[in-house]
Amino acid sequence: MATKVLDRLTVAASPPALGGVLPLTFFDVPWLFTGPVERVFFYPYPHPVEQFTAHLLPSLVFSLSAALHSFYPLLGRVRPCPDGGGGYEFCSSGGDAGGVELTVAESDDDFEELSGGGPRDVARLYALLPQLPRTEDGTFSLAAAQVTVFAGRGLAVGVSIHHVACDDSSYMNFVKTWAGQCRVAAGEDAAAVPPPPFLDRGVVADPEGLAGRTLDEMRQLASNGPPPPPPPGPPPKLVIASFALTHDCIDGLKQRVVAKGAASENGCGRVHCSAFTVACAFAWACLARVDGSCTGKKRAHLLFSVECRRRLAPPIPQEYLGNCLRPCFVEVDMGLLGADGVLTAAAAIGASIKGLDDGVLDGADGWLHKILSLVPERPMSVGGSPRYGVYDTDFGLGRPSKVELVSIDKTPGTVSLAEGRDAQAGIEIGVVLPEAEMVQFSSCFSDGLKQQ
Known part of the structure; x- marks a missing residue:
């Protein structure tokens, strides 16, 4: 079974987003050193790869770009605050400089088995999910997507969003906005698109300085050394x-x-x-x-x-x-x-x-x-x-x-x-x-x- 990458696209917001800097709240900080929330959405799609790339893929790209206009923080990265105070912040450049990586792939795996409910090797599903790009300066991207076509059988949409960026409620609001924009592009009513996100981080009050205190505690734990190694031998399947x-x-x-x-x-x-x-x-x-x-x-x-x-x-x-x-x-x-x-x-x-x-x-x-x-x-x-x-x-x-x-x-x-x-x-x-x-x-x- 193999998944072949057909293309990697960088999808920017359209119209261009304003960009900007947002602080991490005390709700965000505990997720800073974790990883992404990763889901795969399976759909029947009984069409050849050529029909997918000629008709559906352009609509998926266009609608992702439209969704990112409202969800522009997902275009950016998390970086250390430039004031040197030890904190972190979201930074989104907006315009044409930022984008979300969209991987386009084809798989010859068994679509019906993968999209069923029975036991499956979890590694097979990871072939349908994108990795979040990282850089050498310690910053990391917040979101990535992958669309995998199974010729004549189905389609899988994989979405990875780092947990520090948002929780599941926001995650699903973004994915449903992308999906709704795709339906609007196909001629459906604009009501298919959920309400836009609310971006004002100031509504989360932190009078006790919990964000900074939590981050300090996390650093102290990290200074105690890495976690113990896993048990010897190959990990269980x-x-x-x-x-x-x-x-x-x-x-x-x-x-x-x-x-x-x-x-x-x-x-x-x-x-x-x-x-x-x-x-x-x-x-x-x-x-x-x-x-x-x-x-x-x-x-x-x-x-x-x-x-x-x-x-x-x-x-x-x-x-x-x-x-x-x-x-x-x-x-x-x-x-x-x-x-x-x-x-x-x-x-x-x-x-x-x-x-x-x-x-x-x-x-x-x-x-x-x-x-x-x-x-x-x-x-x-x-x-x-x-x-x-x-x-x-x-x-x-x-x-x-x-x-x-x-x-x-x-x-x-x-x-x-x-x-x-x-x-x-x-x-x-x-x-x-x-x-x-x-x-x-x-x-x-x-x-x-x-x-x-």
Whole structure:
């Protein structure tokens, strides 16, 4: 199986963007030394490569250029602040000087298998994703895209955006703007394009200087030396697969959780019980049962992010371009592995979310330290959300046949959540595991569904 690069284009904003400099907020800084969020969107496209390059590719390039006019910060780079104070900032030159690299490729891999939900070697999906270009001066690009055509079968659109630039809400606003502009270019109404991004970073107040303090703490950690090397021997082959929780299953789980917790002071019936809550709980229970690192541990840990745009006082626009996430920490007894594990986990997750009502930024100065302290515990973490509507991303080819959040493989124990591909599938759960553990996870998932 091979992916052949046909072309590499630098796509600038059209009309030219103004450019400028934006500060990193305390929501952005923790992501500075991480990596990109990477998704692949699969679409049926039963046409030859020549038709793609002659008709669809020009529209994709034109619409990407139009989207970048509003999302001009993605044209730039992150660089150290020129004042020498040790901070970082986004710098976008705008005009014709900045651009996003668009790779055009052709693949002879099995499109139907790659765009299915069964276990696949995650390395095969990385062939459909662009790498973010880096420079020798320590700056790095924020966004790149790749369009891969499978002759006569399908099309894959891969988008990589560095997490320091924005969270998933902003990521999907950009991708849907690109897709909407593509449909407008094909003659659809301008209503296909989402509202433009909100770029004023001043709406994120930082009276306690959290951005600078967090960056200082990150530098101190880096000065302690590199992380320990991986275990000897070849790394295990990782496979990625998807699992669906139907609406009926989700409703049944919620009813059981509420019924169990109604009489409990900390029960989910009194605090918070949502589709997200029970989906996380279900995945957590399955993952804990197959995770060999849990052997002998008394506590299990979960880490997920909650969007803060509407929770801040005053709230900021949903279209705000940047990161606006806070971590949530959940800890339960390893009784999670028992028969009522999903119910126990859901109650704990619901209580954690409800606790945000007391102050969404409470304890912000300790978030980074707590996250790092949990790394040895290998917590389950969550990427994506059913709220972002990834299956509504239409480039004029209809709904995607599959959307994969590939970058969850960077952190062991991370799962992805998205809305289902059709009306019957309520939530789709993506998992990356070694092959043997994926077999166990699949068995646990099936057994769990039979119990509902």
